Amino acid sequence: MEKIPITDSNFKIVYDNGSTVDMARDLSVLVRSFVPGAPSPNIYYEKIEGTNGSIRTGKDFGIRSIKAECRLFAEDTDDFFLLRNKIVAALYKKPQFYIITESEPYKRWKVEVSSSFDVDRIGTTGDFNIQFDCADGFAESLGTTLDPFTFDADRWLLGEGLTDTVPSYTHKTASFSIYNAGDIPVDPIEMPLIIAYKGGSSNLAITNQTTGDVWKYSGTTSSGDTIVLNRVRSTKNNISIFGNTNRKLITLAPGWNHFKLSGTSGSFEVSFNFRFYYAS
Incomplete structure (x- = not known):
């Protein structure tokens, strides 16, 4: 099988024990896009009876959603199911893990998969989307x-x-x-x-x-x-x-x-x- 293209959106998963899994290099997955959603603001107000409007008491930011669009490339039918199982095993972990993209290798997101997904198989390829939640709401420097x-x-x-x-x-x-x-x-x-x-x-x-x-x-x-x-x-x-x-x-x-x-x-x-x- 030809080498999987390394896009700017390709990412590797980094676990707490230091081990890593690269989507393209280890799982034969082409990551077509990796899009962090905009911060989700939570604005708090207090209503005082007898006055117009409300008083703004605070603001914070909630969970960030990140969507990755992917395509799996397998050599044959057996390899397809083997890769699919490896992808599921790599992503569905109980602890949170870090993601580092090809385009920003000095920054990481602490995430977890927040929903299930199906691999839409077409021969030896398959399309799927991954939804991540970043509870912290921001990325952090690697160092x-x-x-x-x-x-x-x-x-x-x-x-x-x-x-x-x-x-x-x-x-x-x-x-x-x-x-x-x-x-x-x-x-x-x-x-x-x-x-x-x-x-x-x-x-x-x-x-x-x-x-x-x-x-x-x-x-x-x-x-x-x-x-x-x-x-x-x-x-x-x-x-x-x-x-x-x-x-x-x-x-x-x-x-x-x-x-x-x-x-x-x-x-x-x-x-x-x-x-x-x-x-x-």
Whole structure:
């Protein structure tokens, strides 16, 4: 059988254990299109009796639907049913998995198949459509900010919010800036964000001057101690210090976020580890 064309829409499935399945290369499937639907906004209103209209109280985005149009190519009848079974086995998994397309190899979608499908057989070929749901509602960068920002790292692509000026995510000064190359704010309630402070301090405060977020710790650290803000948890040397903080969180706006630390003592290092998130 001739080699299956690798279209821009071709994708590979990446499971939690690191194993992958490529639709064209492994399953002889031509992916004709891969189309993420537009974000689905949920807007919330409150009606106050005796007043006109309603008050807008909030907005968020729901599940994203992604549709892939595919064609299976088999060598003969036996191969057709073998490939069909392999496709079903690859897609119908209980855990969610990631999809990475040929056109955007440095971005991934966390998805699961949301409906059944039938392969419309014509001889040794068969057409079928796959409906995916992305519960997060957005794509994320393949790399994290503590991965090397080099081309041979196979993690980044210029144009996805990045330029040839390499941002730094580890700093040793009290004033610095952190760049969020995505178009989605990073909120540790919803997505991974790890901030690590190594060094001495007294009443340490971390302020994002761009968003106005301030995190404070009413304690001390020595030069060998490490404070970690891992999503909503705060620890010192792996022991919770949440009760000794102001119980606030640090978020990151898209673009540059300007930070200021206070309460530092002597030499220190602070690092930010997160992914970039995209609406499309």
